Amino acid sequence: MSKRIDVKDLNVYYGKFLAVEDVNINIEAKSVTAFIGPSGCGKSTFLRTLNRMHEVIPGARVEGEVLLDGDNLYGPGVDPVTVRSQIGMVFQRPNPFPTMSIRDNVLAGVKLNNQKMSKGEADALVERSLQGANLWNEVKDRLAKPGSGLSGGQQQRLCIARAIAVEPQVILMDEPCSALDPISTLAIEDLINDLKDQYTVVIVTHNMQQAARVSDRTAFFNIAGTGKPGKLIEVGDTHTIFSNPTQKATEDYVSGRFG
Amino acid sequence: MTTTSLTKSRGAGRAGDKVFSGAALAAGCLILAVLFGVALFLVVQAIPALVASPDKIQGGEGFFAYIWPIVIGTVIAAIIALVIATPVAIGVALFISHFAPRGLASGLGYVIDLLAAIPSVVYGAWGAAFLAKEISPAYDWLANNMGWLPIFQGPASATGKTILTAGIVLAVMVLPIITSLSREIFLQTPKLHEEAALALGATRWEMIKMAVLPFGRPGIVSAVMLGLGRALGETMAVALVLSSGALTASLIQSGNQTIAAEIALNFPEASGLKVSTLIAAGLVLFVITLGVNMIARWIISRHKEFSGAN
Amino acid sequence: MTSTLTPVRKRSALTKGQLPKFAPYVVLALALVVGAAIMAVIGFNAFGWGIVAAILFTAGLVGWSAAVEGGRKAKDKLATCLVVGSFLVALLPLISVILTVLINGLPGLLDPGFLNTSMNGVTGAFDNKSVEQGAPVMGGIYHALIGTIQITLLATVISVPVGLLTAVYLVEYGEDRPLARAITFFVDVMTGIPSIVAGLFAAAFFFAVVGPGTKTGAVAAVALSVLMIPVVVRSSEEMLKIVPNELREAAYALGVRKWRTILKVVIPTAISGIASGVTLAIARVIGETAPILVTAGFATSINTNVFSGWMASLPTFIYTQILNPTSPSNPDPSSQRAWGAALVLIILVMLLNLGARLIARIFAPKTGR
Numbered sequence: 001m002s003k004r005i006d007v008k009d010l011n012v013y014y015g016k017f018l019a020v021e022d023v024n025i026n027i028e029a030k031s032v033t034a035f036i037g038p039s040g041c042g043k044s045t046f047l048r049t050l051n052r053m054h055e056v057i058p059g060a061r062v063e064g065e066v067l068l069d070g071d072n073l074y075g076p077g078v079d080p081v082t083v084r085s086q087i088g089m090v091f092q093r094p095n096p097f098p099t100m101s102i103r104d105n106v107l108a109g110v111k112l113n114n115q116k117m118s119k120g121e122a123d124a125l126v127e128r129s130l131q132g133a134n135l136w137n138e139v140k141d142r143l144a145k146p147g148s149g150l151s152g153g154q155q156q157r158l159c160i161a162r163a164i165a166v167e168p169q170v171i172l173m174d175e176p177c178s179a180l181d182p183i184s185t186l187a188i189e190d191l192i193n194d195l196k197d198q199y200t201v202v203i204v205t206h207n208m209q210q211a212a213r214v215s216d217r218t219a220f221f222n223i224a225g226t227g228k229p230g231k232l233i234e235v236g237d238t239h240t241i242f243s244n245p246t247q248k249a250t251e252d253y254v255s256g257r258f259g
Numbered sequence: 260m261t262t263t264s265l266t267k268s269r270g271a272g273r274a275g276d277k278v279f280s281g282a283a284l285a286a287g288c289l290i291l292a293v294l295f296g297v298a299l300f301l302v303v304q305a306i307p308a309l310v311a312s313p314d315k316i317q318g319g320e321g322f323f324a325y326i327w328p329i330v331i332g333t334v335i336a337a338i339i340a341l342v343i344a345t346p347v348a349i350g351v352a353l354f355i356s357h358f359a360p361r362g363l364a365s366g367l368g369y370v371i372d373l374l375a376a377i378p379s380v381v382y383g384a385w386g387a388a389f390l391a392k393e394i395s396p397a398y399d400w401l402a403n404n405m406g407w408l409p410i411f412q413g414p415a416s417a418t419g420k421t422i423l424t425a426g427i428v429l430a431v432m433v434l435p436i437i438t439s440l441s442r443e444i445f446l447q448t449p450k451l452h453e454e455a456a457l458a459l460g461a462t463r464w465e466m467i468k469m470a471v472l473p474f475g476r477p478g479i480v481s482a483v484m485l486g487l488g489r490a491l492g493e494t495m496a497v498a499l500v501l502s503s504g505a506l507t508a509s510l511i512q513s514g515n516q517t518i519a520a521e522i523a524l525n526f527p528e529a530s531g532l533k534v535s536t537l538i539a540a541g542l543v544l545f546v547i548t549l550g551v552n553m554i555a556r557w558i559i560s561r562h563k564e565f566s567g568a569n
Numbered sequence: 570m571t572s573t574l575t576p577v578r579k580r581s582a583l584t585k586g587q588l589p590k591f592a593p594y595v596v597l598a599l600a601l602v603v604g605a606a607i608m609a610v611i612g613f614n615a616f617g618w619g620i621v622a623a624i625l626f627t628a629g630l631v632g633w634s635a636a637v638e639g640g641r642k643a644k645d646k647l648a649t650c651l652v653v654g655s656f657l658v659a660l661l662p663l664i665s666v667i668l669t670v671l672i673n674g675l676p677g678l679l680d681p682g683f684l685n686t687s688m689n690g691v692t693g694a695f696d697n698k699s700v701e702q703g704a705p706v707m708g709g710i711y712h713a714l715i716g717t718i719q720i721t722l723l724a725t726v727i728s729v730p731v732g733l734l735t736a737v738y739l740v741e742y743g744e745d746r747p748l749a750r751a752i753t754f755f756v757d758v759m760t761g762i763p764s765i766v767a768g769l770f771a772a773a774f775f776f777a778v779v780g781p782g783t784k785t786g787a788v789a790a791v792a793l794s795v796l797m798i799p800v801v802v803r804s805s806e807e808m809l810k811i812v813p814n815e816l817r818e819a820a821y822a823l824g825v826r827k828w829r830t831i832l833k834v835v836i837p838t839a840i841s842g843i844a845s846g847v848t849l850a851i852a853r854v855i856g857e858t859a860p861i862l863v864t865a866g867f868a869t870s871i872n873t874n875v876f877s878g879w880m881a882s883l884p885t886f887i888y889t890q891i892l893n894p895t896s897p898s899n900p901d902p903s904s905q906r907a908w909g910a911a912l913v914l915i916i917l918v919m920l921l922n923l924g925a926r927l928i929a930r931i932f933a934p935k936t937g938r
Contacts, residue, residue: 056818058744079273085824095815099837109823112833159819166823279828280742284733287743287752290798294755297762297795326804335768349793350655358652367656374663376918378856379764380884381911383671384891389903431662440661462645485761492763494859499891519765519859526863528768530782539768545762552761556754 001201003069003169004029005050010064012054020046021229025219032192032201034211034238037221038253042203042230046221047172050202052080061122068147068169087170088163093179094155096147103143105158106130109166125165133161134191153184160191171195173203177210189214208254212242220250297545305539307532315532322536326543328506332422332515336497337490339426339510340433345483348437356445357467368442375435383499386428387420389499395419398511412509420502423510428496433486440485444478445471478560484555488548494519518544588637600625611856623654670911676911680706687712689870693896700899710910712871713886719875720786720865720882721855724793729847732801734933740809741831759799767795784866788877789882792860797850804846808839841932845925852921856914858884883914
């Protein structure tokens with residue numbers, strides 16, 4: 001149920017502007033990889049290229065290869081829709097569909113694709129996904145209520161349940177806790193720990209403690225100045241990056257000297 | 260690369276994407292086609308009147324001699340409407356955006372919007388049956404006291420069915436248009452500018468003069484232009500209110516005619532060349548309003564770039 | 570000379586040199602009394618009294634303020650008076666129109682058979698009889714009501730898909746392409762087409778395609794669509810634009826195709842606004858007279874086929890009853906019918922406007938908090 005991602009010589013452009021330059025990284029299956037770095041360094045942009053979500057922005061394009069267990073996401077004939085059903089994403093701000101109930105939100109990925117499913121299967125999937133997102137006990141009695149009625153942290157876990165309901169190989173998380181209070185954040189971090197048993201998780205975070213707490217490996221991105229492209233400076237085991245980085249910039253950043 | 264797990268895609272969905280985006284594109288193009296068609300069909304149907312020998316056109320002196328008095332009449336009616344409506348509309352917009360209590364503002368805005376909801380034929384009926392009668396004493400007074408001005412030359416129409424009455428009715432009809440657009444613009448005034456003015460000790464009126472009006476000026480201009488477009492093309496208010504006739508300088512005598520009313524009054528019974536003449540008149544009206552609206556939209560779009568809003 | 574130190578101050582320094590709070594009320598009372606006195610001299614009427622009192626109030630308050638508070642405050646007061654005054658002036662025609670229609674229209678509306686008979690066979694002789702011998706006014710608006718509903722319905726059926734799809738193109742696919750910008754510009758231009766020109770276009774189109782003199786309900790519906798489409802496009806476009814991009818991204822990230830995302834996520838989220846915009850567009854065209862006048866002709870009998878034969882509608886019914894009374898010598902019954910129809914039309918439009926607000930509220934996405 002999980003695959004590895006290998007990125008080779010990836011450049012990301014917005015129109016003519018080179019946003020992220022020359023990234024090479026291997027992301028292991030069934031592990032949590034954290035991307036850290038100062039604002040605007042391109043870590044979120046890079047994350048979005050891992051399931052071709054950057055294509056939503058007009059003018060965005062990439063050069064290079066992203067291999068999902070050896071299959072290039074940008075190969076000829078590859079449909080971005082198929083890519084996204086294998087590599088799910090959770091966003092900065094919780095965004096449940098306001099017109100749908102909690103149950104329908106979980107089933108959204110299945111239902112919106114018009115796949116037929118019996119009620120029993122659907123019920124099982126809803127329960128399994130909500131269990132997987134540690135939300136089942138809190139919402140099992142009000143599955144028919146609108147998802148937007150939940151608290152921020154619950155909404156975010158609902159979004160995670162929605163993402164795992166389509167049974168992806170990889171889950172990308174773009175600062176999933178930045179809009180949440182500390183208690184909700186803790187719940188999400190616990191959940192990330194559980195998720196890596198089954199999924200490959202990639203998380204972008206501004207919070208270095210969070211990266212240290214949840215991730216197995218950490219990648220540090222940096223930018224030389226405004227108008228310059230973002231770069232991957234260093235990647236390695238989280239422990240090594242935080243205690244004994246090889247690059248001076250990484251050491252400055254993780255020790256709080258800038259950023 | 261051969262087939263991978265990624266190139267196997269659910270084919271039907273992909274076709275759906277193409278069909279749907281194609282339909283959306285087609286709908287957009289249809290609109291362009293319709294507008295083009297409006298122009299084209301009007302031209303085609305108008306050509307007989309434009310090429311016919313002058314003595315066959317109504318009035319016997321050709322299309323130009325027929326159209327120019329009613330073009331002038333249209334412009335006169337529209338100008339009267341704007342002269343009356345613009346100051347009132349700006350006042351109302353300011354009232355709603357900056358003077359009325361916060362809680363009441365949107366309700367009051369809705370009340371003014373009701374003015375726009377009343378059908379034009381009802382305005383026409385009101386103007387003919389109520390306003391014309393009530394206002395004719397005022398015309399007598401104008402004729403007696405201001406008669407030395409050509410526009411108020413007596414004797415005033417006894418029925419009150421004059422171009423001035425029609426202009427007043429038009430003013431009522433364009434008022435909500437100018438109001439709602441100006442109100443939107445006034446509400447967009449950057450709060451920082453307003454607060455900066457107030458912090459300097461400005462009174463509310465001084466703040467409006469310093470911050471709101473300069474910011475809103477292009478918006479007001481385009482709102483007035485849109486109101487002008489509406490006033491030029493409005494039919495019923497004039498057709499029912501005005502007892503039409505030849506071009507007259509006096510606004511308080513019967514006389515004058517507008518293009519739209521001329522068409523509405525004559526088209527239902529027209530046939531042959533008369534139909535072409537009226538369609539040609541409609542084409543002239545279309546060109547005039549198109550020009551006015553394009554200028555208005557151009558001002559708005561230019562303004563958007565400057566304001567940096569959104 | 571203002572800065573003399575006064576050891577005992579009755580009023581705070583911050584309120585010195587201000588008109589007391591009750592000043593406007595005092596001036597208003599004075600203005601009303603003096604205004605009444607002036608009107609009593611030159612002949613009393615309520616409208617004139619209001620005008621005179623308003624002028625006196627403005628002059629009095631501004632004058633007093635100028636004397637006590639100085640020029641700047643006085644100018645502020647003057648501006649406030651003018652702004653409030655212009656709002657009150659704008660209310661006058663609204664109240665007047667509604668009162669006129671109510672007073673003149675109720676007798677016609679309460680006439681038995683007004684809503685369910687047509688004008689078929691009603692001639693001037695009947696009207697003469699009702700005026701001279703007090704017989705009830707014959708005839709009604711049934712045919713016009715049917716015509717209005719059918720024409721408007723057909724126009725809606727044409728306009729909504731075209732308008733909604735165009736809005737979808739502009740918001741979801743346009744991406745600021747030249748074509749999208751051209752459509753936006755011309756939709757704006759289209760909102761300014763005079764309604765009678767829209768009518769002439771439909772007439773000219775059908776004259777050229779079907780044959781000269783083609784006047785049916787369908788021609789009128791096409792004319793109304795030309796007026797309605799831009800309104801639907803603009804309102805739907807606004808509504809689709811405010812659907813948060815996050816929802817689209819959430820759907821894409823679940824591997825949902827764009828068209829399904831639009832149909833199942835974007836449009837349902839915006840549906841309340843779209844529906845209320847469509848209702849407002851209907852309210853706008855249902856009262857249009859000029860385009861129907863030149864496209865559907867006038868009928869006095871019931872015609873339920875929009876594709877053949879002349880058709881009546883409420884606005885054209887009002888128009889012809891006023892301009893060409895059924896009995897030229899006794900126009901009163903005709904004008905009673907016209908006002909009755911006007912009342913019905915206004916009620917319809919107001920209901921649609923109200924409906925639009927209700928739809929917006931009822932179908933808005935529920936937060937469930």
